[in-house]
Amino acid sequence: xxxxxxxxxxxxxxxxxxxxxxxxxxxxxxxxxxxxxxxxxxxxxxxxxxxxxxxxxxxxxxxxxxxxxxxxxxxxxxxxxxxxxxxxxxxxxxxxxxxxxxxxxxxxxxxxxxxxxxxxxxxxxxxx
Numbered sequence: 001x002x003x004x005x006x007x008x009x010x011x012x013x014x015x016x017x018x019x020x021x022x023x024x025x026x027x028x029x030x031x032x033x034x035x036x037x038x039x040x041x042x043x044x045x046x047x048x049x050x051x052x053x054x055x056x057x058x059x060x061x062x063x064x065x066x067x068x069x070x071x072x073x074x075x076x077x078x079x080x081x082x083x084x085x086x087x088x089x090x091x092x093x094x095x096x097x098x099x100x101x102x103x104x105x106x107x108x109x110x111x112x113x114x115x116x117x118x119x120x121x122x123x124x125x126x127x128x
Contacts, residue, residue, distance in 0.1 A: 024069075048094070
């Protein structure tokens, strides 16, 4: 079942969903404007691929929909991260060797995404 949008406020959507699996399936395959080229990026401290490189590849490959999974201060369990890769084609990415707080990771990922996908992430694009 598709998750329902419970509330939209200041451009943010709050989803109510029975599981992360159903939300990811919806975002990657069945959203109201499904992108044939969706990409799931899974933030991991031990990932070999740098986030900036993966975002550049996504921009060059004309990926229309980016979905990020970020863990808490402990990180995603290896089994959970493995399922995201195996079940949803997630690509593990890293922000470098320096450990960051989750809030810092979100800020850095937003900055990198804005640089690579300015027309897709800007506030003006979402209001059109």
